[in-house]
Amino acid sequence: MNVVLGVSGGIAAYKACELLRRFSESGHDVRVVPTASALHFVGAATWSALSGKPVATEVWEGVHEVPHVRIGQHADLLVIAPATADIMAKAAHGIADDLLTNTLLTARCPVVFAPAMHTEMWEHPATQENVATLRRRGAVVIEPAVGRLTGVDTGKGRFPDPDAIFELCRRVLTRGADAGQADLAGRHLVVSAGGTREPLDPVRFLGNLSTGRQGYALAAVAAARGARVTLVAANTDLPDPAGVDLVRVGTAAELREAVLAAAADADAVVMAAAVADFRPAHYKHVKIKKVEGESPAPVELVRNPDVLAEISQQRQAPGQVVVGFAAETDDVLANGRAKLARKGCDLLVVNEVGRGRAFGSADNEAVILSRDGSETAVPFGPKAALADLLWDLVAERLR
Structure with missing residues (x-):
């Protein structure tokens, strides 16, 4: 595959060297097109040596090859990567004053922007409008990470991890330019992942075996298809997917609050998290001790809010699509159909769990039930494949 790596003028330009290495080692043919400002951070010799190709910033270099048209x-x-506020503003308004911006106008392939800038610049209304414009046109603009910025500043605007950017780009390339890879552009999607924990005392909790891998795959695939993604993660220990807003929670009550807040303007909500049905009625503020010769006191349980049913019955945005997950150990389809009717969601992903199935695995097998009575079988395979198929069904309903 021919990959063009555009580098704009930000301190994170040095991190793009690692991204270039990942593409090259994966067998892609990479051409680096930096801006003049980017060369203040990483010189042309470095880009040329790493890519094995000449590097130019202006349309007047190598004019006989018409680079401002041919590269794109x-x-x-x-x-x-990095994408500064300046380069995104130029891309949004069609300004072509150097080789990279000309390349952006001539490219007919998928385009991915990996922003990096100070928080104030990212949050400025002008930048947000430019980002919205690019996404509406089908570009994938991933959300910047939260963390240490230049100097002592900390906030949203940090360049995402290069490995995570590469994985997102790999998904974009896998779908291809004609496969509707940005069919979710302009959409806000909310995904929950992981398993909630309900504390008994400071050291014990009621929980489950969900690791969050399916929810993370859903978030990563949605971001690669151009969506703005909010991932509500309960007790996960996975690398942050590039391009998503990550909200960490612990209990079912915290998950409910975070999902409801994010769902206010969401086009779709996918409840992939394993949410505890019950919690202890009484929390002990000190560790529960065992007493020799005495039986342990019974643990009284109370029901947790049913987040999926609440969202399904009280849609916060017009046309909102709601998807649930059902992890079953027996009578899988019968229990799934009953749950779909009871919850009122649009789609329900039903899978069998236990004995090494689903939880903690890189693969999954499921049946997606629809409220209209249709059923879509998902054969055993990577969880990203299930995510792609599920987003296909969601995209149909959003259209």
């Missing part, structure tokens, strides 16, 4: 025309993927 021959690209299978165009990645701008």
Whole structure:
């Protein structure tokens, strides 16, 4: 695949060297097109040595090859990393004053922007409008990470992990330019993942075996298809997917609060998290001790709020699509159909768990039940494949 790596003028330009290495080692043919400002951070010699190709910033270099047209025309993927507020503003308004911005206008392949800037610049209304414009046109603009910025500042605007950006780009390339890879552009999708924990005392809790891998796959695939994604993660220990807003929670009550807040303007909500049905009625503020010769006191349980049913019955946005998950150990389809009717969601992903199935595994097998009575079988395979198929069904309903 021919990959064009555009580098704009931010301190995170040095991190793009690692992204270039990942593409090259994966067998892609990479052409680096930096801006003049980017060369203040990483020199042309470095980019040329790492890519094995000449590096230019202006349309007047190598004019006989018409680089301002040819580079974009021959690209299978165009990645701008880091993407500054300046380069996104130029892309949104069609300004073409150097080789990279000309390449952006001539490219007909998927385009991915990996923003990096100070929090105030990212949150400025002008930047947000430009991002919305790019997403509406089908570009994938991933959300910047939260963390240490230049100097002592901390906040949203940090360059995402290069490995995570590469994985997102790999998903974009897998779908291809004609496969509707940005069919979720302009959409806000909320995904819950992991398993909630209900504390008994400071050291014990009621929980489950969910690791969050399916929810994380859903979030990563949605971001690669152009969506703005909010991932509500309960007790997970997985690398943050590039391009998503991550909200960490612990209990079912915390998950409910976070999901309801994010769902206010969401086009779709996918409840992939394993939410505890019950919690202890009484929390002990000190560790529960065993007493020799005495039986342990019974643990009284109370029901947790049913988040999926609440969201299904009280849709916060017009046309909102709600998807649930059902982890079953027996009578899988019968229990799934009953749950679909009871919850009132649009789609329900039903899978068998236990004995090494689903929880903690890289693969999954499921049946997606629809409120209209249709059923879609998902054969055993990577959880990202299930995510792609589920988003196909969601996209149909959003259209």
